[in-house]
Amino acid sequence: MAKFHKHILVCTHERAPGNSRGCCKHSLSEDVLLAFKQQIIEMGLQRKVRANQSGCLDQCSKGPVVVVYPDAVWYGGVRPEHVSEIMRQHILGDEAVEHLQIPDEDLTGIPLDNPAE
Numbered sequence: 001m002a003k004f005h006k007h008i009l010v011c012t013h014e015r016a017p018g019n020s021r022g023c024c025k026h027s028l029s030e031d032v033l034l035a036f037k038q039q040i041i042e043m044g045l046q047r048k049v050r051a052n053q054s055g056c057l058d059q060c061s062k063g064p065v066v067v068v069y070p071d072a073v074w075y076g077g078v079r080p081e082h083v084s085e086i087m088r089q090h091i092l093g094d095e096a097v098e099h100l101q102i103p104d105e106d107l108t109g110i111p112l113d114n115p116a117e
């Protein structure tokens, strides 16, 4: 199995219309995932970079949510038109795209200081 240099997770979780938590699928996260997959192919990065759909990442109000590992950089409000910037600056350039990042202190539901909780 390939060991990927970067792994891009795109939340495509769906909730029923009207659910108060909302969901990334209704903010067109599948288009974001498709844009990542297309750019990975266009850039010839299939053996180094992988984009996968994920279930809910518990940041639903900030969707579409994307996480890049191993960097553990979280992005919110990602649109297909942002994908080129993330690919160029972060995936190729190793520099997170600051204006799309969800700051660590804004990540909800993740016990950053005490993972055991």
Ligand code: FES
Residues within 6 Å of the ligand: 011, 012, 013, 014, 022, 023, 024, 025, 055, 056, 057, 058, 059, 060, 061, 063, 065
């Ligand atoms: S539905 Fe995408 S983070 Fe929860």
